[in-house]
Amino acid sequence: MIITEKENCTGCSACKSVCPVNAIKMLEDIDGFLVPIVDDDICIKCGKCIRVCPANKDRKSKKTSSFPITYAAINKExxxxxxxxxxxxxxxxxxxxxxxxxxxxxxxxxxxxxxxxxxxxxxxxxxxxxxxxxxxxxxxxxxxxxxxxxx
Incomplete structure (x- = not known):
């Protein structure tokens, strides 16, 4: 099973964290980045990993304003x-x-x-x-x- 395209994966491990059968391991790829590897023999195809993956989310803002609410602060010490x-x-x-x-x-x-x-x-x-x-x-x-x- 492919959770998301490799070039979109951030290695956040959210998919691994939600897998109910621990079918996902985070392993280093050839470039040294962590990517999810799904054990298809264990996977029950519930789709939780695909749904939680931030790379699969629609990035379009639902707000009508083009400027998001922003806060700024600095420590006085x-x-x-x-x-x-x-x-x-x-x-x-x-x-x-x-x-x-x-x-x-x-x-x-x-x-x-x-x-x-x-x-x-x-x-x-x-x-x-x-x-x-x-x-x-x-x-x-x-x-x-x-x-x-x-x-």
Whole structure:
């Protein structure tokens, strides 16, 4: 089964996360990018993977306005700005969530220097998620874990 054309796949792993029979594995292609590989012997052809795939979504805006609603912000703390990306807003929002006993998901460097998504439950781990990572990241079970926290 082909979920989407290879050139449209972002490697987000949403298809893997929704597969009810674990028929999808994310493997590196020849260029080093993660792509879904479906085991047709296990696949039950339910179509969940195709429906969840962002590459298969209609990208046309349903709004009549040509300008989407946009927000901009910058952290006022200079020290935070020095170690942050994109205006230093992430730690402000993440700290608010952690202060309310929530969890924060984000991308961190692994010990093997691979960008992979994790969740944190404490302020001490926040620095792991800060900073831009300009490579494809490994989502792993983040969608599944997030759903478990929400249920």
């Amino acid at each position: 200079r020290e935070c700005l020095k170690v942050s990306s994109s205006g230093g807003i992430f730690p402000v929002i993440a700290n608010k969530i952690l202060n309310n006993n929530g969890v924060v998901f984000g991308c961190a460097w692994s010990e093997q220097l691979k960008a992979e998504h994790i969740f944190i439950e404490g302020h001490n781990d926040l620095t792991k998620l800060q900073g831009s990572k300009y490579v494809q990241s490994y989502i792993g079970n983040s969608y599944i874990n997030a759903k478990e926290f929400l249920d």
